[in-house]
Amino acid sequence: MTDMFQKIKDHEQVVFCNDESTGLKAIIAIHSTRLGPALGGCRMFPYNSVDEALEDVLRLSKGMTYKCAAADCDFGGGKAVIIGDPLKDKTPELFRAFGQFVESLNGRFYTGTDMGTSTEDFVHALKETNCIVGVDEVYGGSGDSSVPTAHGVIYGLQATNKALTGTDDLSGKSYAIQGLGKVGYKVAERLLEEGADLFVTDISRQAIDQLLSKAKEIGAGVKVLSGNEIYEAQADFFVPCAMGGIINDETIGLLKVKAIVGSANNQLKDMRHGQILKDKSILYAPDYIVNAGGLIQVADELYTPNKERVLRKTKAIYNSLLNIYEHAEANGITTVEASNQFCESRIEARTRRNSFFSHMKRPKWSVRT
Numbered sequence: 423m424t425d426m427f428q429k430i431k432d433h434e435q436v437v438f439c440n441d442e443s444t445g446l447k448a449i450i451a452i453h454s455t456r457l458g459p460a461l462g463g464c465r466m467f468p469y470n471s472v473d474e475a476l477e478d479v480l481r482l483s484k485g486m487t488y489k490c491a492a493a494d495c496d497f498g499g500g501k502a503v504i505i506g507d508p509l510k511d512k513t514p515e516l517f518r519a520f521g522q523f524v525e526s527l528n529g530r531f532y533t534g535t536d537m538g539t540s541t542e543d544f545v546h547a548l549k550e551t552n553c554i555v556g557v558d559e560v561y562g563g564s565g566d567s568s569v570p571t572a573h574g575v576i577y578g579l580q581a582t583n584k585a586l587t588g589t590d591d592l593s594g595k596s597y598a599i600q601g602l603g604k605v606g607y608k609v610a611e612r613l614l615e616e617g618a619d620l621f622v623t624d625i626s627r628q629a630i631d632q633l634l635s636k637a638k639e640i641g642a643g644v645k646v647l648s649g650n651e652i653y654e655a656q657a658d659f660f661v662p663c664a665m666g667g668i669i670n671d672e673t674i675g676l677l678k679v680k681a682i683v684g685s686a687n688n689q690l691k692d693m694r695h696g697q698i699l700k701d702k703s704i705l706y707a708p709d710y711i712v713n714a715g716g717l718i719q720v721a722d723e724l725y726t727p728n729k730e731r732v733l734r735k736t737k738a739i740y741n742s743l744l745n746i747y748e749h750a751e752a753n754g755i756t757t758v759e760a761s762n763q764f765c766e767s768r769i770e771a772r773t774r775r776n777s778f779f780s781h782m783k784r785p786k787w788s789v790r791t
């Protein structure tokens with residue numbers, strides 16, 4: 423039999439949630455509450471096995487610990503996965519049952535949407551627990567998180583420009599954007615307004631057409647590329663805003679850019695690709711630093727939503743990145759190693775200040791009275 427404790431040795435708590443009446447099968451993984459209660463989205467996916475789901479939730483929840491630490495949020499890392507087909511298996515009752523399991527953790531875990539789940543799903547969960555973030559404004563949430571995420575990408579591009587050229591001016595440079603969805607479109611629009619040259623690709627013709635008509639409106643130039651052509655674009659920056667794993671053995675040799683800065687999660691297929699980028703003198707902005715705007719918004723929501731405050735906090739991405747570039751350069755390490763080290767030392771330093779339950783919605787002692 424698999425030694426389960428060996429498998430989850432990095433994690434504080436893993437909860438298997440089973441509700442026969444609704445068919446809910448979910449796993450909640452709390453990687454760390456050293457900085458505060460665990461925060462992380464809930465993914466719904468038709469995993470082939472429980473092992474596959476467990477692997478995913480363990481990996482994702484650990485990533486959230488680093489992301490929260492980097493974004494200076496007083497939260498730890500967690501994540502949930504629901505085993506099921508988002509197109510067939512969703513019911514309001516299933517999300518209410520999920521909400522009850524979240525509630526049973528008594529404030530140790532906050533969650534919301536991720537791949538395969540929508541804000542509407544969490545309106546059902548919200549009836550069972552307050553530990554839900556990121557629902558629409560009409561339900562008291564902070565709404566679309568892609569706005570601060572796109573701002574974060576722009577700050578990331580400015581910081582990287584600064585590191586490469588001494589100025590954070592985005593104009594007069596070229597950017598190859600993969601994905602013109604909620605985040606990518608906003609980034610493209612801002613870059614066009616700044617006077618940048620764009621190469622773009624998207625599998626959706628509608629997304630491309632929308633950007634082309636925007637470009638026409640302001641008289642800017644956009645070159646549309648198909649599929650893999652985006653990796654070979656003669657641009658200054660590659661801006662991945664679609665799927666993860668796109669920096670891999672097949673694509674890395676094609677890149678001609680000076681830097682990579684984008685919102686996509688888990689851009690590097692493997693840690694060693696960070697070293698290959700360094701060897702090729704391509705500056706890589708660690709994804710979880712650049713795309714933290716959405717996390718900053720949902721974490722901030724618990725103080726009551728305020729868009730302006732979120733944008734101010736998101737601005738910190740600029741300095742965080744410059745510090746990481748400096749630390750990587752000074753120590754001859756990759757930017758991913760530098761960023762991981764930065765997060766680990768922040769967790770170490772903060773752990774001595776935050777008590778284990780300091781951010782729980784109900785302090786432990788009140789349960790006993």
Ligand SMILES: NC(=O)c1ccc[n+]([C@@H]2O[C@H](COP(=O)([O-])OP(=O)(O)OC[C@H]3O[C@@H](n4cnc5c(N)ncnc54)[C@H](O)[C@@H]3O)[C@@H](O)[C@H]2O)c1
Nearest residue numbers: 567568571601602603604605624625663664685686687716
């Ligand atoms: N939305 C947020 O707040 C947020 C926060 C953090 C990270 N991210 C990450 O940023 C990325 C984009 O998020 P989003 O919210 O804009 O998603 P989205 O679904 O709105 O947009 C993704 C876009 O990529 C396109 N696309 C999909 N496959 C493609 C391919 N093979 N080639 C080219 N284009 C492709 C889609 O057609 C779509 O237009 C995702 O990786 C997401 O996980 C988003």
